[in-house]
Amino acid sequence: MNLAVRDILRHRWRFIQTSVGLGLLIAVVMSMGGIYRGLIADATVALTSTGADLWIVQKDTEGPFAAASRLPEDAEYRIAAVPGIAQASGLSFQNMQVSRFGKPLRFFLVGYKLNGLGGPPVIVAGRGIRQQHYEMVVDKAMKIELGETLKLGLNHYTVVGITKGMASVAGDPFAYVTLANAQDIQFKTDNDAIRNSRARIAQKMSQVATLSPAQITQLTPLVTEIAVSTHMVNAVAATLAPGADLKEIQESIQRWNHYRAISTAEQEKILTSGMIQKSKMQLGLFRIILLTISAVIITLIIYTMTMEKTRVIATLKLIGSPNKVVAALILQQSLLIGLIAYVIGYVIVSATYDKFPRRVELVAFDLEALFAIVMIICVLSSLIGVRKALKVDASQALGG
Amino acid sequence: MHAIEVKGLTKIYGKGHTEVVALADASLTVSPGELVAVIGPSGSGKTTMLTTIGLINEPTRGLVILDGITVVDGSWVPGLDLKRIRRERLGFIFQSYNLIPFLTAVENVIVALNLNGVRGKEARMRAVELLDKLFLGSRLKNYPTELSGGEAQRVAIARALANRPKVILADEPTAALDTDNGKNVMELLKKLAVEHNSAIMVVTHDSRMVEGFDRIFEVHDGRITHEPVRT
Numbered sequence: 001m002n003l004a005v006r007d008i009l010r011h012r013w014r015f016i017q018t019s020v021g022l023g024l025l026i027a028v029v030m031s032m033g034g035i036y037r038g039l040i041a042d043a044t045v046a047l048t049s050t051g052a053d054l055w056i057v058q059k060d061t062e063g064p065f066a067a068a069s070r071l072p073e074d075a076e077y078r079i080a081a082v083p084g085i086a087q088a089s090g091l092s093f094q095n096m097q098v099s100r101f102g103k104p105l106r107f108f109l110v111g112y113k114l115n116g117l118g119g120p121p122v123i124v125a126g127r128g129i130r131q132q133h134y135e136m137v138v139d140k141a142m143k144i145e146l147g148e149t150l151k152l153g154l155n156h157y158t159v160v161g162i163t164k165g166m167a168s169v170a171g172d173p174f175a176y177v178t179l180a181n182a183q184d185i186q187f188k189t190d191n192d193a194i195r196n197s198r199a200r201i202a203q204k205m206s207q208v209a210t211l212s213p214a215q216i217t218q219l220t221p222l223v224t225e226i227a228v229s230t231h232m233v234n235a236v237a238a239t240l241a242p243g244a245d246l247k248e249i250q251e252s253i254q255r256w257n258h259y260r261a262i263s264t265a266e267q268e269k270i271l272t273s274g275m276i277q278k279s280k281m282q283l284g285l286f287r288i289i290l291l292t293i294s295a296v297i298i299t300l301i302i303y304t305m306t307m308e309k310t311r312v313i314a315t316l317k318l319i320g321s322p323n324k325v326v327a328a329l330i331l332q333q334s335l336l337i338g339l340i341a342y343v344i345g346y347v348i349v350s351a352t353y354d355k356f357p358r359r360v361e362l363v364a365f366d367l368e369a370l371f372a373i374v375m376i377i378c379v380l381s382s383l384i385g386v387r388k389a390l391k392v393d394a395s396q397a398l399g400g
Numbered sequence: 401m402h403a404i405e406v407k408g409l410t411k412i413y414g415k416g417h418t419e420v421v422a423l424a425d426a427s428l429t430v431s432p433g434e435l436v437a438v439i440g441p442s443g444s445g446k447t448t449m450l451t452t453i454g455l456i457n458e459p460t461r462g463l464v465i466l467d468g469i470t471v472v473d474g475s476w477v478p479g480l481d482l483k484r485i486r487r488e489r490l491g492f493i494f495q496s497y498n499l500i501p502f503l504t505a506v507e508n509v510i511v512a513l514n515l516n517g518v519r520g521k522e523a524r525m526r527a528v529e530l531l532d533k534l535f536l537g538s539r540l541k542n543y544p545t546e547l548s549g550g551e552a553q554r555v556a557i558a559r560a561l562a563n564r565p566k567v568i569l570a571d572e573p574t575a576a577l578d579t580d581n582g583k584n585v586m587e588l589l590k591k592l593a594v595e596h597n598s599a600i601m602v603v604t605h606d607s608r609m610v611e612g613f614d615r616i617f618e619v620h621d622g623r624i625t626h627e628p629v630r631t
Contacts, residue, residue: 320483
């Protein structure tokens with residue numbers, strides 16, 4: 001007969017209440033671990049889903065995700081010509097916020113070439129983009145229906161497909177349009193701005209003494225066109241040909257093309273140890289604080305339970321119970337509370353993780369490690385109770 | 401052979417000017433099957449006598465032999481497993497029953513058997529048999545809070561008897577019971593002393609409850625003041 005189990009069964013509602021409270025705390029610790037993993041997944045999902053080996057960005061920047069980067073669109077062709085490069089595609093990235101039904105809608109807009117790299121990795125509903133203009137694919141998390149239209153920049157875009165699991169470092173879901181559309185959205189100015197630009201260029205040219213009025217009239221539209229050109233990308237993603245030397249290609253691009261070539265591994269490091277470092281530390285600190293609180297709570301519960309059982313323990317000792325029976329009673333109860341609380345925490349997180357606004361990734365290793373930590377906390381917490389129980393004098397069972 | 405043999409048992413608390421002699425030079429013997437009472441007012445030393453004989457309190461000096469085993473010779477005999485002696489050879493009955501609240505009546509008896517290595521069906525069978533004898537066959541699955549005072553004390557008696565001890569020590573077993581229930585419990589103890597051939601020592605302050613006991617020891621200020629009275 002197991003005394004710890006019998007006690008728990010007799011006072012099951014009290015134990016369940018205690019375990020639910022503790023379980024909620026463990027659920028928070030568990031979800032924070034999931035959010036931490038989600039942060040890393042969000043930070044790297046764009047890299048992994050693109051399948052690129054190299055990211056070519058503006059010189060002296062850490063773009064396109066961690067810093068601003070701009071390259072001419074035709075850089076793609078120069079990169080594609082580098083020996084060892086299998087494929088190169090210009091990509092555009094931008095954070096966007098539009099108003100939808102009076103509420104702000106944030107997302108991370110990716111512009112890609114239809115037969116290039118960087119498109120939606122999976123389509124869960126509808127289809128991929130087929131037309132060069134005014135179609136878009138959105139992540140499921142944006143909660144936009146197929147066929148709905150969104151006004152981005154100067155034009156309306158129809159949602160033709162839904163992807164899933166794609167989010168930026170900031171947790172904003174991805175939306176995809178063609179590169180040409182993304183360039184329009186990001187760089188194209190409206191007619192007023194073009195007129196202003198043209199007037200400013202004409203005015204600047206008029207200050208050049210060697211230009212005649214006729215030349216200024218002819219040159220102004222040409223210069224304006226170059227000034228308001230949208231043929232820019234934020235990065236060129238490239239894959240390597242089999243057997244190509246990554247380092248060699250990186251050095252070659254940096255020396256001859258004057259761009260920075262960042263390997264996917266380096267890009268991952270930039271994202272995880274730079275952009276989300278503080279969030280990681282914050283979450284880690286919260287987890288430590290919450291685990292400490294859990295430890296204190298378990299210790300208090302076990303200590304209180306031991307104090308309440310002083311007479312039972314004294315009686316057991318008086319009728320000849322060895323110390324190990326008394327210690328096992330306390331330790332097993334502590335472990336059972338921890339186990340029940342862990343299961344409750346796991347059930348809560350499993351039932352709710354997909355409803356969190358940000359990605360929560362439950363990794364088996366994290367769950368196992370947390371389970372081990374909870375069990376260790378239970379053992380350590382019970383030590384005070386066990387010490388107290390072993391100090392209880394058998395004579396305390398006597399008297400009224 | 402006596403079940404309990406006590407010679408010159410003394411317990412002194414504190415030292416110097418704080419010294420209190422709780423038990424002074426007590427000597428007595430109790431034979432198997434004999435029911436004896438130790439009576440006296442509060443603070444007279446009767447519980448100290450019970451706890452020193454029951455291996456809970458280490459005496460200052462004296463000799464105690466329980467069921468043929470010398471357990472105290474000046475002090476506790478070194479190398480003896482006192483807990484083992486308590487669970488194998490002694491049974492305890494308490495004033496407030498001290499049943500384990502989260503165990504049913506039958507489980508409260510089984511726990512004592514389990515401690516002595518009797519497990520499973522055998523433990524359950526013996527516990528049920530004992531409780532049946534004590535007219536508790538219909539209360540096996542009741543928790544202590546669901547039992548009357550008299551029933552709870554009978555469960556406690558069953559627990560004390562579970563391992564067939566040669567010595568049963570009872571500390572004010574009727575103090576929490578009304579007169580009728582108290583008398584019933586004492587009658588039961590008398591019967592069990594003979595049936596189980598156990599020596600039963602009952603400590604009580606209520607001299608009305610010891611009617612029919614084989615012998616009565618009266619304790620005052622730590623001393624047995626009167627020769628045992630055979631009732």
